[in-house]
Amino acid sequence: MRNRRLNLQLQGWLLLLPAVVLLATFTHVPAVSTIVDSLFSTPQGRRPAAFIGLDQYRTMLADPIFWRALNNNLLYALTTVPIAIGLALVMALFVNGRIKGRAALRLAFFTPTILPMVAAANIWLFFYTPGYGLIDQVGRLFGFGAINWLGNTATALPALMAVTVWKEAGFFMIFFLAALQQVSPDLYEAAHMENASRWQIFSRITWPLVMPTTLFVAVNALINAFRIVDQVIAMTGGGPDNATTLLLFYIYQVAFSFWDTGYAAALATVLLTVLGVVSLAQFFLLDRRIHYR
Amino acid sequence: MSKFVRIVGAAAALAVSLFGSPAFAATEITFYYPIAVGGPITKTVDSYAAAFQKQHPDIVVKPVYTGSYQDSLVKAMTAAKAGNAPDVAVLLSTDMFTLIDNELIEPIDTIAASAADKAWLKSFYPAFMLNSQSGGHTWGVPFQRSTIVQYWNKDAFKAAGLDPDKAPASWDDMVAFGKKLTKREAAGQVSQWGLEIPSSGFPYWLFQALATQNDAILANESGTKVEYNGARVIEAAQFFADLGQKYEVMPKGIIDWGTTPKDFFEGKTAIMWTTTGNLTNVRQNAKFAFGVAPMPSKLRGGSPTGGGNIYIFKNNDKAKEAAALEFARFLTTPDMAADWGIATGYVATRPDAWNTETMKKYAADFPAALIARDQLKDAVAELSTHDNQRVTKALNDALQAVLTGAKPAKAALDDAQAEANRILHPYQN
Numbered sequence: 001m002r003n004r005r006l007n008l009q010l011q012g013w014l015l016l017l018p019a020v021v022l023l024a025t026f027t028h029v030p031a032v033s034t035i036v037d038s039l040f041s042t043p044q045g046r047r048p049a050a051f052i053g054l055d056q057y058r059t060m061l062a063d064p065i066f067w068r069a070l071n072n073n074l075l076y077a078l079t080t081v082p083i084a085i086g087l088a089l090v091m092a093l094f095v096n097g098r099i100k101g102r103a104a105l106r107l108a109f110f111t112p113t114i115l116p117m118v119a120a121a122n123i124w125l126f127f128y129t130p131g132y133g134l135i136d137q138v139g140r141l142f143g144f145g146a147i148n149w150l151g152n153t154a155t156a157l158p159a160l161m162a163v164t165v166w167k168e169a170g171f172f173m174i175f176f177l178a179a180l181q182q183v184s185p186d187l188y189e190a191a192h193m194e195n196a197s198r199w200q201i202f203s204r205i206t207w208p209l210v211m212p213t214t215l216f217v218a219v220n221a222l223i224n225a226f227r228i229v230d231q232v233i234a235m236t237g238g239g240p241d242n243a244t245t246l247l248l249f250y251i252y253q254v255a256f257s258f259w260d261t262g263y264a265a266a267l268a269t270v271l272l273t274v275l276g277v278v279s280l281a282q283f284f285l286l287d288r289r290i291h292y293r
Numbered sequence: 294m295s296k297f298v299r300i301v302g303a304a305a306a307l308a309v310s311l312f313g314s315p316a317f318a319a320t321e322i323t324f325y326y327p328i329a330v331g332g333p334i335t336k337t338v339d340s341y342a343a344a345f346q347k348q349h350p351d352i353v354v355k356p357v358y359t360g361s362y363q364d365s366l367v368k369a370m371t372a373a374k375a376g377n378a379p380d381v382a383v384l385l386s387t388d389m390f391t392l393i394d395n396e397l398i399e400p401i402d403t404i405a406a407s408a409a410d411k412a413w414l415k416s417f418y419p420a421f422m423l424n425s426q427s428g429g430h431t432w433g434v435p436f437q438r439s440t441i442v443q444y445w446n447k448d449a450f451k452a453a454g455l456d457p458d459k460a461p462a463s464w465d466d467m468v469a470f471g472k473k474l475t476k477r478e479a480a481g482q483v484s485q486w487g488l489e490i491p492s493s494g495f496p497y498w499l500f501q502a503l504a505t506q507n508d509a510i511l512a513n514e515s516g517t518k519v520e521y522n523g524a525r526v527i528e529a530a531q532f533f534a535d536l537g538q539k540y541e542v543m544p545k546g547i548i549d550w551g552t553t554p555k556d557f558f559e560g561k562t563a564i565m566w567t568t569t570g571n572l573t574n575v576r577q578n579a580k581f582a583f584g585v586a587p588m589p590s591k592l593r594g595g596s597p598t599g600g601g602n603i604y605i606f607k608n609n610d611k612a613k614e615a616a617a618l619e620f621a622r623f624l625t626t627p628d629m630a631a632d633w634g635i636a637t638g639y640v641a642t643r644p645d646a647w648n649t650e651t652m653k654k655y656a657a658d659f660p661a662a663l664i665a666r667d668q669l670k671d672a673v674a675e676l677s678t679h680d681n682q683r684v685t686k687a688l689n690d691a692l693q694a695v696l697t698g699a700k701p702a703k704a705a706l707d708d709a710q711a712e713a714n715r716i717l718h719p720y721q722n
Contacts, residue, residue, distance in 0.1 A: 044394060044395065065690075129549075129552060130544060131556065131559075131561050132559065132561070140482070143480055144482075145480070145481060145482040145483070146482065146483065146544070148544060148545065148546040148547065150547070150549075151492075151493070151544075151545075151546035151547030151548065151549070151697070152545075152546045152547070152697055153693075153694075153697045153699050236493075237493070237494055239493060239494070239547060239689075239690075239693050240492075240493075240546070240547040240693035240694075240696070240697050241690050241691075241693040241694040241697060241699055242690055243697075256367045256370075256371070257363070257366075257367070257682045257683075258680065258682050258683045259370065259391075259395070260683075
């Protein structure tokens with residue numbers, strides 16, 4: 001009897017083993033070693049890494065580019081996440097109704113998602129090219145002059161944000177569409193019997209019932225906003241004057257252009273912490289206000 | 294992370310040594326190279342490797358295309374830190390100090406010790422050796438080297454009432470010509486700019502031409518000190534910004550390096566500054582009469598050199614180092630230097646390459662090819678220091694801040710100087 005239970009336990013662990021090994025190798029061990037590395041100086045040539053405690057973090061506090069990157073990233077997240085979610089919900093409501101060409105519309109909204117980021121970035125590079133890019137060509141018809149979207153500190157970051165919203169909204173739409181189709185038609189019928197207005201139906205039935213999806217999408221969007229790096233590399237290289245430098249791009253630059261691996265580890269630790277706090281806060285604070293069936 | 298990479302690298306190296314050893318005793322060397330200009334460059338490089346192999350059946354060269362200069366350095370250094378360095382690579386001449394500090398490269402003169410080797414190292418233009426030597430050693434062999442030149446659209450000059458055979462020769466000319474060349478429509482939109490000097494990615498390089506013309510040197514020879522905020526440097530940065538903001542002969546904000554040649558082909562700009570490495574590209578794509586001119590002058594003329602050197606990576610297997618040297622020598626013979634120069638537009642790196650029959654014929658047919666070479670007498674070393682990427686980033690950020698109007702020139706360059714001092718401090722004792 002006891003032997004059998006032990007066997008069962010062993011079996012359980014064996015079943016878990018592949019996942020545990022993979023997670024440990026590619027997530028937990030690197031995360032912990034990053035934190036450990038951030039307490040050491042960067043080895044160079046014959047000079048090995050030395051323990052320096054929190055020195056890297058002190059450097060970070062005094063590093064204006066780090067603050068700029070963090071600021072940019074927060075702005076990026078707080079702007080793109082609500083817009084992408086709002087747009088996704090509107091698109092989902094739109095293609096959920098009975099309209100002509102529904103399948104084609106859904107496909108059109110979803111297309112940006114299947115493009116690789118680098119391809120999307122190159123398309124938008126063409127849109128933004130001053131003089132003969134698409135935006136300027138259209139603008140010229142209405143009498144606007146050439147605008148150097150990516151070459152100005154004020155417009156470069158919003159220009160990148162537009163790409164993210166364009167790319168992510170279609171993806172999130174799919175989740176909302178699935179959620180909308182889960183809402184029981186009885187509720188809508190009851191609302192119609194009561195002569196509820198469209199806004200009342202949306203705010204009292206649809207919105208609360210898709211709330212779990214909204215939370216799920218929001219967590220993902222927020223985490224994605226801190227993981228953006230490819231379009232920065234493809235479109236601006238972080239310029240002009242760090243206006244589009246985001247945290248992960250700065251980490252890449254410090255690690256692989258400057259080879260200051262100790263400092264890069266400290267920056268990565270900060271990013272890890274930010275992401276951890278974001279997801280914890282969302283789960284604990286928002287959980288209470290969400291309607292679960 | 295670094296430890297993990299090292300372990301994986303060691304495992305990979307072990308696997309290679311166990312299973313991948315060739316049956317015969319040929320020395321195999323890996324060659325990393327970047328591409329920074331237009332044209333079918335990979336084909337040319339592959340043909341060079343094949344030609345080398347014919348001459349040296351005992352050496353196998355594996356050419357690996359590694360992307361832009363930036364990507365190539367990242368790849369070479371990552372591979373080296375994983376214990377799998379390339380044997381020979383073309384990287385920016387300005388990466389020299391970074392490669393030395395990381396103890397990745399061998400001084401060429403310690404491998405190339407014979408009298409013939411020594412003569413070979415002396416055969417290049419001295420201007421190109423400025424970025425190739427430090428601490429009494431030669432660390433890189435000039436391969437694809439360049440200077441900055443002006444390209445101008447002769448048809449646009451004629452249309453603006455300017456002499457089509459005269460490019461701007463001074464800063465005043467740049468402004469005066471630019472004003473005539475900038476075409477505005479009724480609503481105020483500009484259909485043709487006078488001039489474009491690109492400022493994305495690595496504005497320091499083109500800016501260094503302006504600083505040189507104002508007789509300022511940005512870094513010392515040993516790469517331990519920079520002068521970013523001297524009065525003449527500030528004046529040059531101010532002029533760079535004024536071209537757009539005050540004189541309005543150049544687009545405001547950041548001008549993209551990659552689309553500048555396209556703007557020139559499309560007639561969006563009448564003059565552009567870019568590398569001579571784009572010469573063949575311009576020759577094939579400009580649908581109008583164009584000219585190539587040396588840089589204009591203020592207190593003096595001149596341009597920084599630019600481009601890539603051949604480096605030989607440290608290796609415990611001396612046979613590989615010797616094979617790498619043999620390959621470097623092959624790539625830089627007068628005939629090869631001439632061939633490479635014609636294929637791309639880079640300046641053939643040694644005087645005797647210009648005396649070969651093919652080069653003489655090419656230059657007679659296309660005299661514009663001589664401009665960049667003749668400018669070498671006024672050329673200065675490209676900005677290069679220890680921790681180069683970081684120190685030049687400080688200047689790049691400052692220049693972009695000035696060009697976008699975010700900061701005044703003096704404040705921006707003072708900041709850049711302070712940042713560079715902080716980074717270079719450990720190297721200054």
